[in-house]
Every structure is written in structure tokens, then in C-alpha cells.
Amino acid sequence: MKQTQYISFMNNPDARSVLIEWWASLDHARGDRAALRRCRSSQEVAFVPAFHRLRRNLSAIAPVDAEKLAVVAGILSHVKENDYALRFAQQMATSKNGSDRARVSGLRFRRLLKIEDHDDLYGAVVRTIRLLDGSLNIASLADGIYWWNERTKNNWAFDYYDKAPNEA
Amino acid sequence: MVNLIDDPWIPVVRRDGTRERVAPWEITGGTEPVIRLDAPRPDFNGALIQLLIGLTQMAIPPGDNRDWRRRFKTPPPPGELKEAFTPYSHAFNFDGDGPRFMQDYDLNEGVESSIDRLLMEMPGEQTLKLNTDHFLKRGTVNRICRDCCAMALFTLQTNAPSGGRGHRTSLRGGGPLTTLVTGTTLWETVWLNVLSRDQFEILGNVARTADPDRFPWMGPTRTSSRNETTSPIDVHPAQVFFSMPRRIRIDFDRPESGNCDICGCGSDHLVSQYSTKDSGVNYKGGWKHPLTPYYQPKNAEEPLPKHGQADGISYRNWLGLVQNDPESRTQPALGVQVFRNERQRFLTDHLGGSAPLWAFGFKTDNMKVVCWNESTMPLIHVDEAVRERYESVVTALIKTADLVAGSTRSCIRKALFGDRKDAGGNIPEVDSRFWQETESEFYAVLEALREAMERGEDTTSLKLQWLSSLSREAEALFDVYSQADLIGVANPRRIALSRRMLRNYTSQRNKKIRDALDLPKDPEDGDAKPGRTRKRSVSQGEHP
Numbered sequence: 225m226k227q228t229q230y231i232s233f234m235n236n237p238d239a240r241s242v243l244i245e246w247w248a249s250l251d252h253a254r255g256d257r258a259a260l261r262r263c264r265s266s267q268e269v270a271f272v273p274a275f276h277r278l279r280r281n282l283s284a285i286a287p288v289d290a291e292k293l294a295v296v297a298g299i300l301s302h303v304k305e306n307d308y309a310l311r312f313a314q315q316m317a318t319s320k321n322g323s324d325r326a327r328v329s330g331l332r333f334r335r336l337l338k339i340e341d342h343d344d345l346y347g348a349v350v351r352t353i354r355l356l357d358g359s360l361n362i363a364s365l366a367d368g369i370y371w372w373n374e375r376t377k378n379n380w381a382f383d384y385y386d387k388a389p390n391e392a
Numbered sequence: 393m394v395n396l397i398d399d400p401w402i403p404v405v406r407r408d409g410t411r412e413r414v415a416p417w418e419i420t421g422g423t424e425p426v427i428r429l430d431a432p433r434p435d436f437n438g439a440l441i442q443l444l445i446g447l448t449q450m451a452i453p454p455g456d457n458r459d460w461r462r463r464f465k466t467p468p469p470p471g472e473l474k475e476a477f478t479p480y481s482h483a484f485n486f487d488g489d490g491p492r493f494m495q496d497y498d499l500n501e502g503v504e505s506s507i508d509r510l511l512m513e514m515p516g517e518q519t520l521k522l523n524t525d526h527f528l529k530r531g532t533v534n535r536i537c538r539d540c541c542a543m544a545l546f547t548l549q550t551n552a553p554s555g556g557r558g559h560r561t562s563l564r565g566g567g568p569l570t571t572l573v574t575g576t577t578l579w580e581t582v583w584l585n586v587l588s589r590d591q592f593e594i595l596g597n598v599a600r601t602a603d604p605d606r607f608p609w610m611g612p613t614r615t616s617s618r619n620e621t622t623s624p625i626d627v628h629p630a631q632v633f634f635s636m637p638r639r640i641r642i643d644f645d646r647p648e649s650g651n652c653d654i655c656g657c658g659s660d661h662l663v664s665q666y667s668t669k670d671s672g673v674n675y676k677g678g679w680k681h682p683l684t685p686y687y688q689p690k691n692a693e694e695p696l697p698k699h700g701q702a703d704g705i706s707y708r709n710w711l712g713l714v715q716n717d718p719e720s721r722t723q724p725a726l727g728v729q730v731f732r733n734e735r736q737r738f739l740t741d742h743l744g745g746s747a748p749l750w751a752f753g754f755k756t757d758n759m760k761v762v763c764w765n766e767s768t769m770p771l772i773h774v775d776e777a778v779r780e781r782y783e784s785v786v787t788a789l790i791k792t793a794d795l796v797a798g799s800t801r802s803c804i805r806k807a808l809f810g811d812r813k814d815a816g817g818n819i820p821e822v823d824s825r826f827w828q829e830t831e832s833e834f835y836a837v838l839e840a841l842r843e844a845m846e847r848g849e850d851t852t853s854l855k856l857q858w859l860s861s862l863s864r865e866a867e868a869l870f871d872v873y874s875q876a877d878l879i880g881v882a883n884p885r886r887i888a889l890s891r892r893m894l895r896n897y898t899s900q901r902n903k904k905i906r907d908a909l910d911l912p913k914d915p916e917d918g919d920a921k922p923g924r925t926r927k928r929s930v931s932q933g934e935h936p
Contacts, residue, residue, distance in 0.1 A: 330885060337884055374878070378871075385888035392885065 231286040231370065233363040239285050240363045246278045247300050247362060260301035265343045266294035292370045295342045299349050299369060304358030312364035313380035315356055317387035326384075327355050330391030333384055337377045345369055393488045394538050397447075397481040401539040402440060403430040403655075404578060413539070416447055417473035419578050426578040431543055432655045434766055435512070438570060438752045439547035442683065444582045445572075446633025450606070451476040453589040457734055460588065464738075467579045483607040486542050487644045491610045494545050496639040498612060502667030504643075508533035510544040510666065512551060512567075512754060513761035535662040537652040541642060544654075552637050553756040558670025560616065560637035563679050564697040567754035567761070569705075570683045571713050571724065573731045573771065574750045584735070584747060585727045587682055595680055596629030606630040608673055613639055616674035623677025632681055639672040680726065685712055687722040698722065700753035703820060705767035706827040707834045708797075710790055713751055714771060715783050732771065740773040747771055772838050778845040785841060785851055785910075789834065789858050792908040796862040797826045799897035800869055807874035807890035810883070822869055829868075833861040855909045856900060863898040870894055 233240045250257040256274035263269045270290075275297045282288045310318065316328040326333075336348050349369065353360065368376050385391070394401065400413040406424040419426050429437045452468065454460035468476070486493045496502075508514045511533060515525035536544065552559075553566030562568065573584040597605075604611030605628040613636070614622050622631075643665040651658050678694045680686065686695035698712065705713075712722030714732075723729070728749065739747060752766040774782045801822055837858045844851055870891055875882040896902060900911070 334884055338881065377884070381884040381888045382891060385885050386892055389889055389892070 229286065231282060231288060233366045233370075236285065239282060242281045242285065243278070243300075243366055244306060244362055246274075246281065247303065247306070250274070250301060257301050260298050263298045264346060266291045266298070269294035269298045272297075289370075292342055292372075295345060296366045296369050298346065299353070300362060300366065302350050302353045302358065303360060303362055303365070305360075306362045307359045308361045308363065310361060311383055312361045312368055313383035314387050315360050316352065317384045317391070319388075324390075326388040326391050328352055328384075330388070333391070337381065339372075342369070342372055345372060394486040394542070395481055396484040396486055396493055396542060397477050398484075401542060402444075403432070403539075404428065405430045407577075415474075416444060417477050418470050419444065419582065420467040420473060421470035427576065428578055428581070432540070433543075434752070435547050435551070435754070435764055436540075436543040438766075439550045440543060441572065441581065442550060442570065442633060443546055444578075445585050445683070446630065447477060447480070448582050449586045449592055449633065450630045451480070453592055454586065455589055457588070457738075460583070460586075460735065461738055464580065464583055467577075467583075480607075483603060483610055486538060487642070491607075492641070493542065493609065494549050494634075494636055495609055495641045496613055496636075496669070496672075497609055499639055499641040499667055499669055502639070502641065502669040505666055505668055506534070507536055507541070507544075507664050507666060509668075510541070510548050510640075512548060512553065512756075513764075516759055517556075533653045535648050535650065535652070535664040536654050537657055537659040538661050538663065539657075540652055540654040541663050545640065545642070548640075549636050549638060551754055553754075553761070554758055555638065556670070556759065558617070558672075559668075560672045560674050562637050563632065563635040563675040564681050564684050565699065566758070567699050567756035568681070568684050569698045569700050569751065569753035569765075571685060571728055572683060572750045573728060573747045574768070575747055580747075581750075584731060585683060587727065587730060591726070591730065592629055592682070594629075595632050595682065596624045596627055598629060600626070600628045607634050608636040614673050615639075615671045617671040619674065621674045621676035623675075624679055625677075632679070635673065635675060637672045637675065639669040640666055641668075642666045682726040685722055685725050685728075687712065687720060689721075695723075700755035700763070700765045702755050702762050703824055704827075705751045705765045707769060707831050708790065708794065708827050709751070710769065711787060714749060714769065715786060717787075728771075732773075736771065736773045746773075770835055770838075772835075772842055774842050775846050782842060782845050785845075785855070786838065788909050789837065789855070792859060792905060793827070793830060793834070793862055795904060795908055796859075796866050796898050797823060799894060800826060800866040803890045803894035803897070804870055804873045806893070807870070807887045810886055819873060822873055826865060826869060829865050830861055833858070837861075852912060855911060859898070859900055859905065859909065863895075866894060866898050867891075 231239055233243055250260070253274065256272060259272045260269065260274065263272065269275050275294060278297055279288055279290055279293055282293065307315070316333060317326045319325060320327045332352070336352065339345055339348055349365075368380060397416055400415045400418065402414050402416065402419075403411065404414050404419070404426045405411055405428055406422060407427050408424045410424065411430055414426065429440050431437045431440055451473075452463075454463060483491065484493050485491065491497055508530075509516070513528055514533065515528055515530055519525050520530055550562055551567055552562040554561050572581065575581045575584050602611075608614065608627075608631065614620070614626075642663055644661075644663060646665070647660060648662040648664060649660045650662055652662060680695070681697060684697045686697055688695045701709075711717035712720065713724055714728065716723055724732075731747070736747070749769045749771050751769070752764070754764055755762040801819075804819065804822055837854055841851060841854050844854060874887050874890065898905065900906070
């Protein structure tokens with residue numbers, strides 16, 4: 225595996241495969257998944273051994289910020305299916321069953337963008353995952369959460385409103 | 393006694409970096425050539441180069457192109473220049489009794505002014521009275537040396553804005569724009585802007601050979617107290633360079649010792665006052681200065697000179713400064729046209745050189761100086777066979793840049809303020825940065841375009857390359873100015889939709905863009921779905 229300067233799940237296929245294999249392994253270790261789903265902050269995730277397996281595997285690829293990765297791990301435990309056809313923000317804007325409303329409303333989306341801290345992402349993103357029936361782009365979501373900053377918010381906003389220009 | 397032809401007073405730099413003062417006839421000669429002027433202020437440089445061009449134009453006008461080329465290759469030695477200038481030195485005394493350079497012949501009962509009023513941007517009477525000299529404060533220039541005084545006086549007479557009732561503007565109006573072709577040495581720069589004898593003589597009445605007809609200070613001033621005008625038929629063409637719209641006389645009777653407030657030199661002849669009076673020469677009636685571009689307004693009888701602009705000089709002014717602009721009816725300066733039509737090929741073919749355009753001027757708002765503009769642009773030589781097609785493509789490139797700049801401005805505004813019509817907040821930096829950041833790419837495309845056309849190749853890919861550069865810069869500016877950095881607290885929908893709009897406006901599928909660039913019809917376009925959006929590359933991540 226080639227060592228890079230920063231982690232990126234969308235751009236680095238090695239990091240992406242490590243992440244998705246880890247996520248898939250939770251299906252066979254349901255106790256770990258249940259433990260992760262009960263966590264409400266990155267500190268709680270740190271006590272789950274499964275998280276540290278992910279952290280060590282990714283560290284071989286690039287330096288990892290453990291605290292940010294903990295938030296990613298906790299949130300990914302709520303994902304049921306990996307649908308990589310679209311990016312996560314585009315999936316939020318996609319309508320459901322022929323309806324003309326986005327599955328995540330503009331109001332909820334804008335509230336999501338207002339969040340500043342990683343730990344505060346927990347509740348909002350988990351609720352968003354439920355709105356998408358747990359089926360979403362894991363790499364895109366992971367990148368967004370790991371690099372939660374103005375640039376990510378920009379890219380999510382542009383993706384969302386490109387697909388749902390009529391949302392409030 | 394200072395004579396401006398015989399004595400050294402012009403600050404210059406030689407190729408080896410030596411700085412010195414030379415007389416006009418000394419701009420050639422020396423083991424190291426003089427490469428440029430070195431006045432303490434850029435507007436002085438702008439005026440001095442015109443003084444040298446005017447002197448040379450008058451003293452040794454080339455008879456024809458062969459004569460011009462001979463002197464370009466072999467500059468006249470200082471002795472020859474001195475001999476050519478000497479017949480006029482009697483008119484270039486700056487102080488002493490008798491007529492004085494650029495100063496009124498018989499001024500009496502003038503208003504006393506402090507010397508800083510010779511500098512165009514210094515606070516005037518009204519500003520001092522209202523106590524609003526916040527940035528350019530009174531009392532910073534109290535006394536200056538005779539050399540700086542000569543430069544300041546000539547600069548004022550050359551660029552004079554309206555100075556209140558009866559204080560006349562310069563021959564080209566207030567704050568004219570000057571465009572020169574520049575060489576690698578000072579002599580080359582002067583010679584590149586000297587017209588042939590015939591071209592120069594039609595600018596005035598060559599039969600008027602008396603001293604006051606060339607140099608208005610050599611006789612009683614043609615005053616304009618009853619709005620009398622001075623037209624080209626009334627005086628010698630030399631007055632184009634040596635015009636004297638303001639009636640001024642420097643007070644040399646109370647010299648002071650100390651340091652000049654402009655250049656810092658020590659002197660026992662510092663001056664601090666001058667007298668002035670209204671109703672100087674009123675230049676009207678179709679004057680045509682060879683160093684200034686002119687435009688034809690719809691409702692005017694004669695062309696008007698172009699002036700400096702508040703937003704600077706860049707390739708957005710290419711049309712009108714380098715190339716004809718039929719749309720705004722602007723023509724480049726006569727000197728630039730003569731160079732491009734008659735001399736550029738010689739430089740390109742035989743010397744392998746290039747001569748950039750030097751454009752400068754004040755932007756004035758009546759009496760108030762808003763800013764000084766200065767810029768250089770390359771002048772690209774194009775083979776005569778493809779020149780017309782080349783220039784039409786260049787026009788298309790600039791129109792497209794103008795379109796994209798307008799779209800950028802409006803989309804940023806929409807991102808910030810939505811659809812409100814009453815929103816204030818003009819952001820002039822957007823325009824300035826757009827034209828500046830795309831300038832080097834423009835010249836690169838011009839050069840590639842010339843090569844492609846002279847080889848008979850298709851230019852579509854170059855046009856698309858240019859459009860790609862414009863779009864990239866437009867998006868970069870949008871990201872900077874649209875508050876995208878605060879998208880969480882700003883309106884994310886408005887910002888995202890404005891950005892999408894900007895992409896549509898600057899896309900090669902946009903009809904306005906295609907028309908502006910005159911792109912060929914693409915058969916694939918017919919199959920495109922109306923609502924199709926361009927698919928973004930999967931590899932684009934969301935990381936910084």
C-alpha cells in the first residue's frame with residue numbers, strides 16, 4: 225500500500241477498500257456494531273475495540289486523526305447498504321419514489337451545514353441516514369465527516385442544490 | 393540661469409544602473425546607453441518622455457521610412473543632437489529675465505500660490521477651505537528645486553484639468569491618456585514615437601513659424617477671457633507638444649536653501665511660490681495629438697481624446713489602444729498606428745525585437761485627480777495576409793472576457809444579495825482582479841493565435857482554451873467573494889444556485905458565449921438533452 229500525505233476515501237482506493245471492508249465486517253461482528261451504534265461521541269467510540277482495528281489499518285496508508293475517524297466509525301455503524309452511484313450530498317437531494325421533494329428537506333440540510341463541531345454531527349447525520357433508509361455512499365459520507373470544514377460544506381451545498389434547485 | 397536644452401536636468405538610468413542627470417541632447421552617447429527616465433514621480437516620467445519626443449520631432453523629423461530606420465539603427469551622436477536642438481535653446485530658459493519656458497510672457501496681478509499646487513493631485517483652494525485634505529495633506533511640499541519645478545510645470549501644462557473658471561484644460565482635455573511604443577533604450581523609445589515630417593506637419597499650420605506660434609511663452613499669451621479659442625490652423629504643429637493652457641510664472645526672486653521636498657537634493661535655489669491667472673490658451677477645434685487615442689462620440693462634431701480610467705489599464709482596453717474598435721469608434725493613437733503599419737515589420741524582421749505599448753494617464757473628475765494609471769502591453773506583429781482575420785478573433789476573445797466578467801460580477805452579487813434591486817455594495821475588486829489575473833493568459837493566447845493563423849491552422853481549440861481560462865478565473869473569484877467561506881451561516885441555496893448559474897453562463901454551450909467566440913456548429917449539440925448537467929469526475933474528493 226502506498227503511503228499518502230492525507231486520508232481521502234473518495235480519492236484513495238486503498239483507503240476506501242479498507243474502510244468498506246471494515247464496515248462490511250460489522251455484519252459478522254454484530255456485537256461491535258451494536259456497541260458503536262450506542263456511542264454518542266468520539267470519546268465513547270474510543271472504547272470500542274473494533275474502532276482501533278480500523279484506525280491501525282488506515283494508519284498504514286496515511287496519518288489519521290483518531291478523533292475525527294472515531295466520529296466516522298460511529299456514524300458508519302448506522303449505514304446498511306453502500307450505494308456509490310452518487311455522492312452523499314446528491315443522494316440527500318434525490319427524491320423518493322417519484323416525489324418532487326428531496327428526501328432531506330432544504331431546511332434540514334441548512335441546519336446540517338450550520339454544525340461546527342464533529343461531535344455535533346452525530347445526531348444530525350444519523351437522522352439523515354435514516355431518511356435515506358441507510359443506503360448511501362460510504363466513501364463520500366466518510367470524507368465529508370472526516371474533513372468537516374467550509375470546503376466540505378461548500379461542496380455539499382453545490383451538490384445538493386444542483387440536484388434539488390427548488391428546495392428552500 | 394537654467395536652460396532646459398543646454399543644461400543637464402533630466403534624471404535617467406543607464407544600462408549599468410548608473411543614475412545621473414543629462415541634458416536633452418545627451419540621451420544618446422556614453423559608454424553605457426541611457427535606457428529610461430528616472431524622475432521621482434511617474435507622472436514626471438510621463439511628461440518628460442513627451443518633452444523629448446516633441447523636441448526630437450521638431451528638430452530632426454525623419455523624411456521617410458528609410459530615414460527613420462537609419463536613425464533607429466544608428467542613433468545620432470550627442471554632438472549632432474546638440475546642433476539640432478540649439479536653434480531652439482533660446483526658448484528654453486527656465487528662469488532669468490525675458491521669456492521663460494512654459495511661463496506666461498507678461499503676467500501681472502496674478503494670484504500667488506504655493507508651489508505644491510503645481511502638482512495636480514494636491515489639495516486645492518476648496519479642499520483647504522473645507523479642511524478635507526485627509527489623504528494628500530497640505531504642507532508636505534513647500535519648496536522644490538528648479539529641476540523638479542520644471543518637471544512639475546511641464547507635467548501640469550501637459551495634463552492640466554479644468555482648474556476653475558478660466559483655468560484651461562490641456563490641449564487634450566484634463567488627464568489625457570498617452571500611449572507610447574517603447575524601445576530598449578531611451579533613444580529608441582523617443583524615436584519610435586516620432587512621426588515623419590509629413591505626418592507631423594498636418595497636425596497644425598506649418599506656415600506659422602514665429603517663435604510664439606511654436607512656443608506660446610515666447611510672446612503675449614493668446615488669452616481666452618472672452619472664450620477665444622486656438623485651433624490647429626492658428627499655430628505651428630509644435631504646439632501639440634508645447635501647449636500652455638495655464639498662465640503661470642514661477643517666483644525665482646526669493647530662493648531658499650535646503651532640500652527639495654520632491655527629490656531630496658540639496659540646493660540654494662529652492663522655489664516655493666508662483667503666480668497664476670485665468671484665461672490661458674483655450675485649445676479647441678479638432679486638435680489631434682499623435683500620442684493619444686481618440687474616440688468619436690455620437691453627438692460630437694470631432695473626435696475626443698481618451699482619458700485615464702479609475703479601474704486601470706489592461707487588455708480590456710486593447711480595443712482602442714492597440715486595435716481599432718468600431719463598436720465604440722475608438723482609434724489608437726496616431727503614433728501607434730504609424731508604428732504598426734509602417735515600422736513594426738522592420739523591427740520584427742530585422743532586429744527580432746518587440747516593442748511594448750506603454751499607456752499612462754491621470755483619471756480626473758473635473759479638478760480632482762482620482763488616480764494615476766500606468767500599464768504596458770505587448771504589441772504583437774501579425775503578417776499582413778492574416779491581420780484582418782487575426783484582429784477579428786482578438787476582438788472576439790476580448791468580448792468574451794467582457795461577457796464572462798459581467799457574468800461573474802452579477803453572479804457574485806446574486807450570491808450575496810439575492811434578487812434585491814436596491815442592494816448596494818459594488819465590489820470593484822472583482823473586475824480588477826478578473827482582468828489582471830487573466831492578462832498573462834490573454835497574451836499567451838495572442839501569440840499562439842498568431843502562430844496558428846500564419847500556419848493556416850484552425851483556431852477553435854485556442855478559443856476554447858481561452859474560455860477555459862476565463863471560466864477558471866470566474867469560479868475562483870466567485871469562491872473568494874461570494875461568502876462561500878461562511879456557507880453554513882450565509883444562504884447556502886442562493887450561493888449554490890448562483891454558482892451553478894455562473895457555470896452555465898461561462899460554459900461553451902452557452903449561446904452568448906458561442907456567438908461571442910464565433911465557435912463552429914457542433915453536430916453533437918443537437919442530441920444534447922436540454923436539462924442535462926455535466927457529469928463531474930468521480931475522482932473529485934471533498935478534502936481540502
